[in-house]
Amino acid sequence: MPSQPPPPRPSSPEARGAFAARIAVVGRAAVLLLLAVLGWQVLQRELAVTASGGALRFLHIIDLAIHEAGHAFGLILPPFFSILSGSALQVALPAACALLFLHQRHMTSFAVALFWTGESVTDVAIYMADARRQVRPLLGGHEAFHDWNYLLGQLHLLGWAPAIGRLTFGVGILMIIAALAVAANEAHRTWQRAVSA
Numbered sequence: 001m002p003s004q005p006p007p008p009r010p011s012s013p014e015a016r017g018a019f020a021a022r023i024a025v026v027g028r029a030a031v032l033l034l035l036a037v038l039g040w041q042v043l044q045r046e047l048a049v050t051a052s053g054g055a056l057r058f059l060h061i062i063d064l065a066i067h068e069a070g071h072a073f074g075l076i077l078p079p080f081f082s083i084l085s086g087s088a089l090q091v092a093l094p095a096a097c098a099l100l101f102l103h104q105r106h107m108t109s110f111a112v113a114l115f116w117t118g119e120s121v122t123d124v125a126i127y128m129a130d131a132r133r134q135v136r137p138l139l140g141g142h143e144a145f146h147d148w149n150y151l152l153g154q155l156h157l158l159g160w161a162p163a164i165g166r167l168t169f170g171v172g173i174l175m176i177i178a179a180l181a182v183a184a185n186e187a188h189r190t191w192q193r194a195v196s197a
């Protein structure tokens with residue numbers, strides 16, 4: 001009768017490898033769950049200007065800080081591009097992170113950065129959709145400058161602001177769905193590796 005191989009001792013390299021594989025599965029599943037919950041909140045928020053609470057409020061503050069940094073970098077540009085640079089950087093920075101992680105094949109980090117890009121696109125979409133009504137609270141209160149009122153006004157597209165906002169929101173949601181698909185695929189692959197180890 002063939003003898004069974006002895007079970008790996010708790011301190012053996014095999015046992016440590018199995019433990020690390022299980023931790024990797026739990027970590028990726030937690031990331032997937034977090035992104036799914038946040039994605040659902042983004043979908044529920046839609047284009048509401050004052051509905052952000054909790055984690056989405058925190059993400060909005062990060063987006064806003066990058067947005068303001070974009071204006072600072074854009075000061076040397078002509079007025080139209082200087083105003084545009086706030087919204088542009090708040091999308092371009094997470095997108096650059098996503099491309100870097102994709103290049104390095106860090107797929108879960110890529111999913112998180114892609115999700116953040118999509119969320120930031122929906123944040124800009126809220127600003128766009130508000131261009132005509134201008135009810136979104138801005139830094140500086142009532143005296144503040146409304147970027148998208150100026151930008152869409154310059155392009156003679158103010159009347160299209162709600163439609164442009166909805167279209168941009170849809171693009172952000174597609175990016176969030178893609179991020180969830182990548183995160184789910186990574187969680188599944190890690191789980192398959194763990195059970196076959």
Ligand SMILES: [Zn+2]
Nearest residue numbers: 067071086147
């Ligand atoms: Zn701005």
